[in-house]
Amino acid sequence: MSNRCALVSKIIPFSCVDGPGSRLALFLQGCNLRCRNCHNPWTIGRCDHCGECVVHCPHEALTLQAGRVVWQESRCQQCDTCLQCCPQQATPMAQTLDEETVINHIAAAEPFIEGITISGGEATTQLPFVAALFRRVKQTPALRHLTCLIDSNGELGLSGWEKLHPVCDGVMVDLKAWGDEHHRWLTGRDNARIKASIRWLAQHQRLSELRLLVIPEHSDYLTSIEPLSAFIAALGDVPVRLNAFHAHGVYGEAKNWRSARPDDIQALADALQARGITRLIHPALYL
Known part of the structure; x- marks a missing residue:
């Protein structure tokens, strides 16, 4: 049996915002987009052990040992100073966890959850681990009732989705912009592959x-x-979640962007509904 490893940013044992019901949410480190509006910007990069965070940590929870940044959890006060000063948009608190360790976390939470969601960063940048973990869940009698979901930016190629298809119950995908150029400005890449992923899924x-x-x-x-509505209609009976941007946790220019209000959401909802897109989910709250 495989025991692959993943670079993990965070594990939330009980989450009610990462898919339906109560779920264990596993956030993997690393992303292949560079979104200006990212709400988890410290999950984008990977630590290169430059040591910049070590000198700024006010609680001496970080040290440089043999050229590598070492995080001491017992000293950490979760002040996020290290996240704010990292030139790589990474976190020194990311941990390399093996499949067995993550399965143990899932088993401990199992009586209280309906499934697991792997997010990020971008979950599919660590595709072999995701596939192996989901396969293990499906093969474990005490866990096989849990649904296995992915929260993705859709950048994975179709051959990757084919590998996940037998063990993944569903994928929640962000279409961050419709136009290619606008998407490139917002995220650093065009969205041709993302649209192909959405259609395939x-x-x-x-x-x-x-x-x-x-x-x-x-x-x-x-x-x-018009093209957005036609694209969504062709997908079939798929729920469309309208999320409201807020600047909390955002770095750079986007922290000065205006947060979305109910009227901003309603304008898009009305336009979609007028074109036959009615299965819409509105934000539960606005910040």
Whole structure:
């Protein structure tokens, strides 16, 4: 039996915002997009042990040993100083965990959860681990009732989704912008592969949720409403979650962007509904 490892940013044993019901959420480190509006910017990069965070840590929870940054959890006060000063948009608190360790976390939470969600960063950048972990869950009698979901940016190629198809129950995908150029400005890459992923997942009954993030003055959904609506309609009966941008936790220029209000969400909802897209999920709260 394999015992692959993954670089893990965080494990939340009980989450109610990472898919349906109560779920264990596993956040993997590393992302292949560079979104200006990222709400988890410290999960984008990987620590290169430059030591910049060590000198700024006010609680001496970080040391440089044999050229590597070492995090001492017992000293850490979770002040996030290290995250704010990291030039790599990484966290020195990420841990390399093996499959067995993560399975033990899932087993401990099992009586209280309905499934697990792997997020990030971008979960599929560590595809072999994700596939192996889901396979292990499906093969473990005490865990096989748990649903296995992925929260993804959709950048994975179709051959990767084919590998996940037998062991993954669903994928929640963000379509961060409709237009190619606008998507490249917002994330650093075009969205051709993302659109292909969304279509493939829908065709194979694995698209749990399509997500649209409304960023006032910086989203192109309304100006592209006709092709966007046609694209969504062709996916079939897929729920569309309308998320409201907020600047909490965002770095750089986006921290000065206006947060989305109910009227911003409603404008997009009305436009989609007028074109036959009615299975919409509105934000539970606004910040």
